[in-house]
Structure formats: C-alpha cells, structure tokens
Amino acid sequence: MAFLCLFYLLLVGFLSKSQIVVAQVNVQTTLLAIGKELEVPGWGDNGTDFCNWRGIGCNLNHSLVERLALSRLDLRGNVSLISELKALKQLDLSGNNFHGPIPSAFGNLSQLEFLDLSLNKFEGLIPGELGSLRSLKSLNLSNNLLLGEIPHELQGLERLAEFQISSNSFNGSIPSWVGNLTSLRVFTAYENELGGEIPDNLGSVSELKLLNLHSNQLKGQIPSNIFAMGKLEVLVLTQNRLSGGLPELVGNCKSLSNIRIGNNYLEGVIPKAIGNVSSLTYFEADDNHLSGDIISEFAQCSNLTLLNLASNGFSGVIPPDLGQLVNLQELILSGNSLFGDIPKPILGCRSLTKLDLSNNRLNGTIPSEICNMSRLQYLLLGQNSIKGEIPHEIGNCMKLLELQMGSNYLTGSIPSEIGRIRNLQIALNLSYNHLHGSLPPELGKLDKLVSLDVSNNQLCGTIPQSFKGMLSLIEVNFSNNLLSGPMPTFVLFQKSPNSSFLGNKGLCGEPLSLSCGNSYASGHENYHHKVSYRIILAVIGSGLAVFVSVTVVVLLFMMRERQEKAAKTAGVVDDVANDQPTIIAGHVFVENLRQAIDLDALVKATLKDSNKLMNGTFSTVYKAVMPSGMILSVRRLKSMDRTIIHHQNRMIRELERLSKLCHENLVRPIGYVIYEDVALLLHHYLPNGTLAQLVHECSKQSEYEPDWPTRLSIAIGVAEGLAFLHHVAIIHLDISSGNVLLDADFRPLVGEIEISKLLDPSKGTASISAVAGSFGYIPPEYAYTMQVTAPGNVYSYGVVLLEILTTRLPVDEDFGEGVDLVKWVHGAPARGETPEQILDAKLSTVSFGWRREMLAALKVALLCTDSTPAKRPKMKKVVEMLQEIKKT
Ligand SMILES: *[C@@H]1O[C@H](CO)[C@@H](O)[C@H](O)[C@H]1NC(C)=O
Ligand SMILES: *[C@@H]1O[C@H](CO)[C@@H](O)[C@H](O)[C@H]1NC(C)=O
Ligand SMILES: *[C@@H]1O[C@H](CO)[C@@H](O)[C@H](O)[C@H]1NC(C)=O
Ligand SMILES: *[C@@H]1O[C@H](CO)[C@@H](O)[C@H](O)[C@H]1NC(C)=O
Numbered sequence: 036m037a038f039l040c041l042f043y044l045l046l047v048g049f050l051s052k053s054q055i056v057v058a059q060v061n062v063q064t065t066l067l068a069i070g071k072e073l074e075v076p077g078w079g080d081n082g083t084d085f086c087n088w089r090g091i092g093c094n095l096n097h098s099l100v101e102r103l104a105l106s107r108l109d110l111r112g113n114v115s116l117i118s119e120l121k122a123l124k125q126l127d128l129s130g131n132n133f134h135g136p137i138p139s140a141f142g143n144l145s146q147l148e149f150l151d152l153s154l155n156k157f158e159g160l161i162p163g164e165l166g167s168l169r170s171l172k173s174l175n176l177s178n179n180l181l182l183g184e185i186p187h188e189l190q191g192l193e194r195l196a197e198f199q200i201s202s203n204s205f206n207g208s209i210p211s212w213v214g215n216l217t218s219l220r221v222f223t224a225y226e227n228e229l230g231g232e233i234p235d236n237l238g239s240v241s242e243l244k245l246l247n248l249h250s251n252q253l254k255g256q257i258p259s260n261i262f263a264m265g266k267l268e269v270l271v272l273t274q275n276r277l278s279g280g281l282p283e284l285v286g287n288c289k290s291l292s293n294i295r296i297g298n299n300y301l302e303g304v305i306p307k308a309i310g311n312v313s314s315l316t317y318f319e320a321d322d323n324h325l326s327g328d329i330i331s332e333f334a335q336c337s338n339l340t341l342l343n344l345a346s347n348g349f350s351g352v353i354p355p356d357l358g359q360l361v362n363l364q365e366l367i368l369s370g371n372s373l374f375g376d377i378p379k380p381i382l383g384c385r386s387l388t389k390l391d392l393s394n395n396r397l398n399g400t401i402p403s404e405i406c407n408m409s410r411l412q413y414l415l416l417g418q419n420s421i422k423g424e425i426p427h428e429i430g431n432c433m434k435l436l437e438l439q440m441g442s443n444y445l446t447g448s449i450p451s452e453i454g455r456i457r458n459l460q461i462a463l464n465l466s467y468n469h470l471h472g473s474l475p476p477e478l479g480k481l482d483k484l485v486s487l488d489v490s491n492n493q494l495c496g497t498i499p500q501s502f503k504g505m506l507s508l509i510e511v512n513f514s515n516n517l518l519s520g521p522m523p524t525f526v527l528f529q530k531s532p533n534s535s536f537l538g539n540k541g542l543c544g545e546p547l548s549l550s551c552g553n554s555y556a557s558g559h560e561n562y563h564h565k566v567s568y569r570i571i572l573a574v575i576g577s578g579l580a581v582f583v584s585v586t587v588v589v590l591l592f593m594m595r596e597r598q599e600k601a602a603k604t605a606g607v608v609d610d611v612a613n614d615q616p617t618i619i620a621g622h623v624f625v626e627n628l629r630q631a632i633d634l635d636a637l638v639k640a641t642l643k644d645s646n647k648l649m650n651g652t653f654s655t656v657y658k659a660v661m662p663s664g665m666i667l668s669v670r671r672l673k674s675m676d677r678t679i680i681h682h683q684n685r686m687i688r689e690l691e692r693l694s695k696l697c698h699e700n701l702v703r704p705i706g707y708v709i710y711e712d713v714a715l716l717l718h719h720y721l722p723n724g725t726l727a728q729l730v731h732e733c734s735k736q737s738e739y740e741p742d743w744p745t746r747l748s749i750a751i752g753v754a755e756g757l758a759f760l761h762h763v764a765i766i767h768l769d770i771s772s773g774n775v776l777l778d779a780d781f782r783p784l785v786g787e788i789e790i791s792k793l794l795d796p797s798k799g800t801a802s803i804s805a806v807a808g809s810f811g812y813i814p815p816e817y818a819y820t821m822q823v824t825a826p827g828n829v830y831s832y833g834v835v836l837l838e839i840l841t842t843r844l845p846v847d848e849d850f851g852e853g854v855d856l857v858k859w860v861h862g863a864p865a866r867g868e869t870p871e872q873i874l875d876a877k878l879s880t881v882s883f884g885w886r887r888e889m890l891a892a893l894k895v896a897l898l899c900t901d902s903t904p905a906k907r908p909k910m911k912k913v914v915e916m917l918q919e920i921k922k923t
C-alpha cells in the first residue's frame with residue numbers, strides 16, 4: 036500500500052519496517068476493537084486507512100490517532116479501550132449514552148489536551164488518575180451522574196484553562212488549588228451540591244473570565260479577590276447561601292457583562308463602583324437582603340439591559356438618572372420599600388419591555404406619558420399607594436401583555452382606551468382601588484385577555500353585553516362594586532363561581548341566585564364556545580394528561596414566568612431593533628447548543644416561505660440555518676388556544692421533561708420560542724425526510740428503493756421508540772409514516788411527540804379525527820371511546836408496518852369505497868388473494884429469505900391492527916417479535 040511505503044520512508048529513528056507496520060496494525064486493531072465495543076457507525080468501512088474513519092484525526096504521516104471526536108452518536112459500551120490510543124490529544128465523547136465510572140486508565144493518555152465527557156451518564160467518583168494528565172487544557176465532565184468530592188489529585192492539571200463540572204452531584208467544597216490554576220479562564224460547577232466557601236484565591240492568580248457556581252449550597256462571602264485581576268466577564272452565583280456584601284472591588288472589572296447573585300442572603304448596599312463596570316449588561320440580585328438606595332451609578336452602565344433588584348430591602352426613590360439607560364429592557368424593582376413618584380425621566384428608557392414596580396410604597400401618580408416607552412409589554416404597578424387617575428394615554432401602550440394596577444389609591448373611571456390594547460392577554464387587574472363610573476364596553480374588544488379583575492372598586496351600571504367578545508377569558512372578578520342589571524349570557528360568566536359577582540348592588544342571573552325574571556332570554560351564540568370546551572375536555576379526559584399538558588405548553592403558555600428566563604438564556608433581550616416580532620419567551624434546553632442557536636435568526640427563518648419544508652394541518656415546518664452554521668428544523672404552530680394558561684408551570688416542566696427523554700428513536704425538542712401568538716418548536720434537522728417520503732415517493736421516482744432489510748430495521752426502530760414512550764407512560768397522539776423522520780443513516784426517529792393535533796376548534800379547523808391522529812391511522816374504537824390509548828397506538832403502528840410491507844398508502848381510492856389499507860389487507864383471504872398480492876412484490880420476490888421475513892412481519896402487522904384493542908400485542912412485544920424475525 037502506497038501510504039505504508041510513504042509512512043515507512045518518513046519514519047525516523049530506530050524502528051524497523053516490520054515494527055512500524057506492527058505499530059500501525061496495532062492501532063487499527065485497537066480501533067476495530069473500540070468500534071466493535073461502542074458500535075461506532077461506519078468504522079472499518081473505509082479500507083485500511085483508519086484516519087478516514089468517522090471522528091478520527093491522525094498526525095501528519097497517518098501513523099497515530101491524535102483526535103477522537105464521537106460526540107452525539109448515541110453510543111454506549113465500555114470506553115476503557117480508548118486509553119490504548121496513547122497519542123490522543125483530543126477526546127470528545129460528549130452527548131452519548133455512556134454509563135459506568137470514568138475509566139481510571141484515561142489517566143494514561145499523557146498527551147491529552149482536551150477531554151470532553153459531558154452529557155453522558157458517567158457515574159461515581161472522578162478517578163484521581165486524571166490528575167496525571169499534565170497537558171490537559173480543557174476538561175468537561177458536566178451533565179453526568181458523577182458524585183463525591185472533586186479529587187485533590189486534579190491539582191496536577193496545571194495547564195487547565197477550561198474546567199467544567201456542572202450538573203452532577205458533586206459535594207464537599209471547591210478546593211482551594213483551583214485558585215492556583217494560573218491559566219484558568221472558565222470554571223463552571225453549577226447545579227451540584229457543593230458546600231463550603233468560595234476559595235478566596237479563586238481568580239486572584241488566574242485569567243478567570245467565566246465563573247458560574249449557581250444552584251449549590253455555597254456559604255460565606257463573595258471573595259473580593261475574584262475581581263482582583265479584572266478579567267472577569269461573567270459571574271453567576273445565583274441560588275446559594277452566600278452572605279455579606281457585593282465587594283467594592285467589582286468596579287475593577289470593566290469587561291464584566293453579567294452579574295447574577297440573586298437568591299442568596301446578601302446584605303448591605305450595592306457599591307457605587309458598579310458604575311465603573313462599563314460593560315455591564317445584566318445585573319440580577321433579586322431575593323437577597325440588600326438595602327440602601329438604588330444607586331444612580333447604574334445609569335453609567337450604558338449597555339445595561341436587565342436590572343433586577345426585586346425582593347430586597349431597598350428604600351428611597353427610584354433614581355431619575357436611570358432614564359439614561361436607553362438599552363434597558365427590564366427594570367424589576369418589586370418587593371422593596373421604594374416611595375415617591377414614577378420619575379418622568381425614567382420614560383427615557385425607550386427599550387423597556389418590562390417595568391415591574393409592584394409591591395413597594397410608591398405614592399405618586401402615573402405619568403400620562405407612560406406609553407412613550409412604546410415597547411412596554413409588562414406594566415406592573417400593583418400593591419403600591421399610587422394616586423390620581425389612570426391616564427387615557429394608557430391606550431397607546433399597544434404592546435402590553437399584562438397590566439397590573441391593583442391595590443392602589445387610583446380614582447376616576449376606567450379609561451375606555453384600554454380597549455385599544457388588543458395585545459393584552461395575561462391580565463388586566465384594576466382591583467382594590469377607588470375607581471368609579473361604569474365599565475367601558477370597549478373592553479369587550481380584548482379578545483385575547485385571560486384574566487380580568489375589577490373587583491373592590493365603586494363601579495356602577497351593568498356589565499356590558501360586549502364583554503362576550505372577550506373570548507379567551509378564563510377568570511373574571513367583578514365582586515364588591517355597585518354593578519346592577521342582568522348578567523350577559525356568556526359561558527365563562529355562567530361557569531364562574533358566584534363569588535366573582537358577589538357584593539354588588541343589583542346583579543342578577545346565573546351564576547348568582549338572584550334571577551332576573553324572564554325578560555332577558557339567552558341566545559345560542561355561545562354554542563361554538565361550548566363545543567370547543569367539550570373537545571378540550573374530551574381530550575383531557577382521555578388520560579392523556581402528559582400529552583395534553585405538553586401540547587398545551589407549546590400552544591398556550593406564552594407567559595410571564597418564562598419571560599425572564601428566556602431573556603437570560605439566549606440573549607433574547609438583545610435586538611428588537613428591526614421590525615421583527617418580539618419574542619415573548621424562548622429557551623434552548625441543551626446548554627451546549629445555546630451558543631449556536633440564535634433565536635432571532637430562527638424567527639426570521641420562519642418568516643420566509645423559501646425555508647418551508649412541510650405544511651401540515653396545524654403546523655408548518657421550516658428549515659433554519661443559524662449564523663453559527665447549525666441547521667435546525669423548526670415547527671411553527673399555527674394556532675394557539677389560550678384556555679389552559681393556569682397549568683403553564685407544570686406544562687413547561689413537562690416540555691422540559693420531554694426534552695430529556697433519551698431514546699435514539701425519538702425526536703426530542705431542543706427548545707422553543709414564543710412570539711405574538713405563534714409557538715416555534717426546535718428540533719435537530721434530519722436530512723433524509725420522512726418514512727412516508729421514503730416509502731411512497733422514492734419508490735415512485737425509483738431514486739432509492741429501500742430494500743427489505745432497511746425497511747425491517749426502520750420498522751424495529753419505530754417500534755422501539757414507541758415502546759419506550761409507553762414505558763414512560765406517554766401515548767403518542769399522531770403516529771403516521773409522515774411523523775417518522777430519518778437521519779443520515781436512515782435511522783428512524785418518531786416525531787411530533789410534543790404536538791398532538793390539538794386543536795383550534797374555534798376556527799373550525801379541528802375535527803375529531805384531527806384529535807385522534809391522521810386519517811387512515813385512527814383505531815376503530817376511537818369512534819366511540821374518543822380516547823387514544825396504548826393499544827390505539829399499536830394499531831396506528833400496525834398501519835405504518837403495513838405501509839412498509841406493501842408500499843401502499845393508508846388510504847387509497849384503489850381499495851374501493853370505504854376500504855382503507857387495514858381493511859384491504861384483512862380482507863385479502865376473503866377475496867381469495869395470496870399474500871404475494873398484498874406484499875410489495877418488488878421485495879418479496881427477491882429471495883426466499885426476504886419473503887419469509889416479510890410474511891412473518893405481515894403477521895405482526897395483522898395482530899397490531901386487530902379491531903379488538905385487547906387482542907393487540909403490547910409495543911414491547913412487537914419489538915421482540917420483529918427482532919426475532921431479523922435474527923432468523
Ligand atoms: C510520524 O510523525 C510522528 C510525530 O507526529 C513521529 O513521531 C513519527 O516518527 C513519524 N513517523 C514517520 C514514519 O515519519
Ligand atoms: C470514507 O472516507 C471518505 C473520504 O475519504 C469520507 O467522505 C466518508 O465519509 C468515509 N466514510 C465513512 C463511513 O467513514
Ligand atoms: C470496562 O472494561 C475494563 C477492562 O476491560 C474493565 O476493567 C471495566 O470494569 C469495564 N467497565 C465497565 C463499566 O464495564
Ligand atoms: C497505565 O499504563 C501502565 C503502563 O503501560 C500500566 O501498567 C497501567 O496499568 C495503566 N494504568 C491503567 C489505569 O490502566
């Protein structure tokens with residue numbers, strides 16, 4: 036072989052030819068053994084030059100493996116053998132399914148500079164042997180199941196620049212030698228159980244730029260020394276037990292852009308030196324015991340985007356200078372003891388989207404120019420002592436999502452201009468004030484509003500009939516006013532508890548016990564509303580709690596809790612300069628993808644038709660190329676139903692839970708974005724399209740006709756994915772070949788796990804079949820049970836299997852009227868047809884072996900599509916039966 040000769044010629048020193056060949060053969064033998072153990076796809080396929088194998092990088096003369104990069108391949112197995120690749124400089128095994136302890140033999144990889152084992156299930160202690168990796172510059176063990184203390188042997192890693200051990204269960208304290216690592220630039224140990232104090236030399240001798248220790252049990256003070264070198268850029272210490280103050284020395288760090296120290300026991304004042312931190316972008320110190328004035332020095336930090344000082348002991352007035360912060364997007368000062376006015380200069384913060392001054396002692400008035408801050412989405416002024424009238428100009432805050440003014444001393448009437456804020460959706464709360472006059476009928480135009488509270492005022496007159504236009508309402512409170520007359524006939528009103536209306540002068544009609552006589556008859560206009568309600572209830576009732584909630588997350592939450600987090604995670608807070616819609620919430624679950632995913636670019640991509648990949652009834656799929664080069668598939672949900680907002684927290688958790696479901700045959704969501712009333716779900720982009728395309732389109736164009744073994748392994752993969760879902764008690768709402776995606780190796784991934792085809796019955800687009808799945812896949816029992824169950828999933832899977840076997844569509848006019856694929860197949864014996872007339876003859880006639888296997892799989896498909904749910908096998912059994920076929 037040519038390269039062997041070259042290799043020989045290049046070889047210097049004492050090795051004889053045979054020794055070189057032996058050496059190289061040894062490397063290859065090792066690699067083959069590794070490939071076999073870990074089942075690395077494609078290894079060994081490319082002849083002898085292992086340097087071309089996936090993920091392998093060699094030295095110049097191709098004699099040694101220096102780089103092994105096998106991230107995100109869902110590998111498992113014993114990684115110990117890798118330690119025999121003694122020349123390795125870079126080893127990346129991140130994002131796989133590796134279990135067990137980190138092999139201590141890795142300590143023998145003396146050339147190693149980069150080691151990334153993150154995002155696996157490595158467990159147990161960090162082996163002290165890793166301390167002998169003297170060349171190591173980057174060590175990433177985050178997101179595993181590691182525990183115990185950080186071993187002292189690691190202090191031998193003198194060249195370490197990046198040290199990441201977040202999201203494990205490490206305990207003990209942060210060793211003081213970490214501060215002696217003179218090259219250290221990045222140290223993250225967040226989400227562990229670390230106690231003790233932050234070593235006070237940490238950062239004093241290093242290049243430290245990023246220190247993230249949030250969500251531990253750290254005590255003591257924030258050591259002044261971490262600011263000593265002035266290199267720090269990001270400091271995150273949120274959610275610990277830190278006490279003492281924020282050191283004056285913080286002013287030393289001109290390039291510090293992020294300070295997050297919320298949820299601790301910090302006390303004292305914020306040092307004026309904060310004004311010297313010219314790069315400051317995020318400052319978050321909520322939920323501490325900080326006190327004193329809110330210092331006007333913040334105004335010098337011209338890039339400040341978020342200032343959150345909520346739930347502390349700050350007093351005094353809001354410094355007017357803050358109005359110079361033209362980039363400020365969120366100002367959150369709730370839960371302090373601030374008094375005085377909302378200073379007019381503050382209205383200069385023209386980027387502000389969130390102003391939360393609630394729960395203070397503000398005792399001025401609301402400036403009539405408040406809406407000069409035209410981007411305001413959250414105006415939260417509740418629980419203060421604000422006087423005067425609500426200015427009519429409030430109607431100019433066109434982007435408001437939430438308006439909270441409850442529990443103040445507001446007088447005058449409710450301005451009808453509020454009806455112009457058509458975006459208002461989370462809440463309109465004017466309760467506990469001194470408002471009088473009547474309810475303006477214009478409020479009925481707020482058709483997105485979910486919660487309306489005008490209770491405990493002196494409002495009079497009737498509840499206007501136009502309020503029936505508030506179609507999204509789920510919560511109202513009119514109690515303790517001077518209202519009178521008949522209640523409008525409106526499902527939401529009649530379903531509300533009567534406490535929502537009590538304490539008025541003369542309100543009558545349901546739900547109050549006082550009837551109005553018969554002069555106010557009700558109409559039928561709310562029929563549709565009732566129907567949609569029923570459909571939602573039917574779905575909820577069908578034991579799909581997880582599903583519905585997950586779906587609903589996506590569809591509905593759009594709300595406040597996430598808002599802050601969204602801003603934190605992906606720099607959502609930046610931008611908004613152009614016409615692009617404003618992102619309400621967004622989150623990328625997978626930490627290491629956050630850098631690569633630009634939420635704004637993503638939204639932009641979904642605005643372009645040329646990026647459209649697929650158009651479904653309820654969602655459209657787009658391809659989005661990120662500035663980082665990463666390609667995503669983005670599912671845009673067309674409709675949102677806002678009815679179940681109250682479950683949002685649990686729902687978000689469900690979506691996050693779903694993102695952690697780890698199975699190689701499931702498409703997991705990697706994040707979401709909400710803007711206006713659109714929800715985007717992010718997934719990895721899979722280049723090979725869907726199973727439906729592969730089976731039905733490819734065979735037509737005879738581009739690539741998938742052979743039987745390929746089809747069988749796809750069938751098994753889909754079955755495994757579904758068996759796993761059932762194992763974790765999740766029922767899929769829409770199994771079809773169109774929802775099975777194929778990766779580059781034709782491995783199937785079941786998609787649409789998080790979106791069922793729920794629902795926008797209000798627009799008349801949803802039918803019962805849309806709830807149950809796609810036409811042709813709906814189990815017959817659904818017609819009377821209205822429930823999608825695990826056996827129902829088995830049926831739908833059986834249809835997919837029949838498609839694979841027959842290359843026929845689930846519904847086709849050829850079958851005859853009222854006959855779908857299932858009926859056509861089950862009716863074959865009655866028609867006197869042989870299996871050959873059913874199976875795709877292009878495949879079943881290739882060999883006896885294929886024919887035998889296809890007949891066996893046909894039996895499985897017939898069992899799955901049995902009309903009696905109880906007779907269908909469990910998904911797990913289906914997997915076993917199909918695997919049996921493959922073996923024989
Ligand atoms: C190949 O390169 C390595 C260093 O990368 C060197 O040690 C070895 O001697 C070289 N072999 C030959 C044949 O030149
Ligand atoms: C085989 O090598 C070629 C280039 O030499 C590469 O493009 C291809 O991906 C390799 N195939 C596998 C399975 O590693
Ligand atoms: C992996 O293999 C090594 C050596 O073959 C063995 O000592 C070790 O116990 C194995 N580890 C696991 C997790 O099976
Ligand atoms: C490291 O290598 C040495 C020498 O090859 C060997 O004796 C030792 O067992 C290895 N250590 C581990 C943990 O495998």
Ligand SMILES: *[C@@H]1O[C@H](CO)[C@@H](O)[C@H](O)[C@H]1NC(C)=O
Pocket residue numbers: 182183184206207
């Ligand atoms: C740390 O965790 C290990 C393993 O769970 C346990 O044995 C040890 O007692 C813990 N140490 C401390 C200081 O909590």
Ligand SMILES: *[C@@H]1O[C@H](CO)[C@@H](O)[C@H](O)[C@H]1NC(C)=O
Pocket residue numbers: 190211212215
């Ligand atoms: C860190 O370095 C200082 C000064 O070089 C030394 O005195 C101290 O012992 C070292 N600490 C540790 C834990 O190695």
Ligand SMILES: *[C@@H]1O[C@H](CO)[C@@H](O)[C@H](O)[C@H]1NC(C)=O
Pocket residue numbers: 313314315337338
């Ligand atoms: C503010 O941000 C801009 C854009 O990110 C940056 O170019 C500028 O240097 C920053 N200003 C300061 C004072 O850090």
Ligand SMILES: *[C@@H]1O[C@H](CO)[C@@H](O)[C@H](O)[C@H]1NC(C)=O
Pocket residue numbers: 374375398399
């Ligand atoms: C607001 O409250 C502060 C402190 O209680 C008081 O000094 C001030 O006079 C009040 N202002 C108005 C306008 O009531």
Ligand SMILES: *[C@@H]1O[C@H](CO)[C@@H](O)[C@H](O)[C@H]1NC(C)=O
Pocket residue numbers: 129130151153154173174175197198199221626627
């Ligand atoms: C692990 O950390 C290293 C060094 O900071 C980084 O380069 C790498 O991207 C991280 N791995 C993942 C999967 O995030």
